[in-house]
Amino acid sequence: MARSTAAGIQYHGIAGASAECEAAVIRLVQCGGHIVHARILSHTNRHALLLTDAIGDQIAIKSGFSSGYGGTGCKALSFVLAVLFAQDIEIDECKITQAQMTRLDRSALTSRDLERCNEGPVVRPSRWGDEYIAARDLDRAHHGKLWRQFPSVLPYSVIDPRLADLARDFWDRPDHCLTVGYRRLEDSVRSRTGLADHGQKLFHAAFEPAKGKLAWPTPHRAERVGRRELFTGVFGAYRNPRQHREHPQSDTLAEFLLLNHLFRLEAEAVPFDEAPALTEDAADRRGA
Known part of the structure; x- marks a missing residue:
């Protein structure tokens, strides 16, 4: 199979829309997605997520998250990372190019893009715990209070x-x-x-x-x-x-x-x- 073929993964959220991207992560966690790994895909201060479930299937969350300044994008990134952390999901980060971020936001990652997202060097030292998660969200994660922000769902x-x-x-x-x-x-x-x-x-x-x-x-x-x-x-x-x-x-x-x-x-x-x-x-x- 040529490496330029479509990656063939799921895409959730809307680029630049933090509320929709946050909601996408919550739905996956709340509805039993069994996520085992989350990789933050970063270009400058824009962030997307690549989630991996227990059987190895992957889901991309588009770039509705941001860092480095106050705003809804930062708050959404803090909250979803705290949720993933509270679920004992392994989290790391790697940098991607602007072109790769654009293709991700267009639901058009190639197999080569996906390979680089998965195998690219992890950002060291890790900064997501200290820089991306607000202290209030980390505290709520430790005390099991994050779920109060989840929407109520009938099982x-x-x-x-x-x-x-x-x-x-x-x-x-x-x-x-x-x-x-x-x-x-x-x-x-x-x-x-x-x-x-x-x-x-x-x-x-x-x-x-x-x-x-x-x-x-x-x-x-x-x-x-x-x-x-x-x-x-x-x-x-x-x-x-x-x-x-x-x-x-x-x-x-x-x-x-x-x-x-x-x-x-x-x-x-x-x-x-x-x-x-x-x-x-x-x-x-x-x-x-």
């Missing part, structure tokens, strides 16, 4: 199928979706048990460890009690205030995922007479 892969329609509409109507979801969970338990109760009373009766209508396939009393208390606790702490306040205080996404976990637990429960016989050992007695 669809773990959403119970019975909440699929609500998950789809969640960002438009979070309060409505939560309210309907709580009612739907109660309806499901009433349908399975024949009970006519509501809320905490319903779950307390349905999942009573020794004589309830439903039970989890574990013989340990403490586990059954603990799971039942999850239902009653969530309804007491979140569902009830939502029913009586116009603006309940909660992180709606976290609450939706908590509700989703109750749906998953409810799906695991079996009719009481199909569950293992209840046992009670010393650990169960301490946890009951």
Whole structure:
């Protein structure tokens, strides 16, 4: 294969647009890209990134980053490098030519360009940790606080199928979706048990460890009690205030995922007479 052929890698971001390039890195980290190496590609005070994943595939992030002066490009470079550092991703830097940077920004790196980006001499001494990352971002990386700037994302892969329609509409109507979801969970338990109760009373009766209508396939009393208390606790702490306040205080996404976990637990429960016989050992007695 001729070295002048296209490199054939992915490109993300928009040259000169720091917000888009920062968002591209966050998406790759947040959505499980399994990045293992990041190389900063630098020409004067302009910077791009070449990311390598666990199987060796590479992704170029265009030159939306900068250094040497205040501005959004510097802030974006500081933030994404702190994020990569916090993920224990190996980081280094090499210099490239203006022509190579231009081809990268046009999604047109050649195989020779890519070879030089990968094999070019690493900048020594390393300057990215001292010069490119602001102290505030480094401090947040050390204390696990960088993720607070990540956009909230619904993890669809773990959403119970019975909440699929609500998950789809969640960002438009979070309060409505939560309210309907709580009612739907109660309806499901009433349908399975024949009970006519509501809320905490319903779950307390349905999942009573020794004589309830439903039970989890574990013989340990403490586990059954603990799971039942999850239902009653969530309804007491979140569902009830939502029913009586116009603006309940909660992180709606976290609450939706908590509700989703109750749906998953409810799906695991079996009719009481199909569950293992209840046992009670010393650990169960301490946890009951």
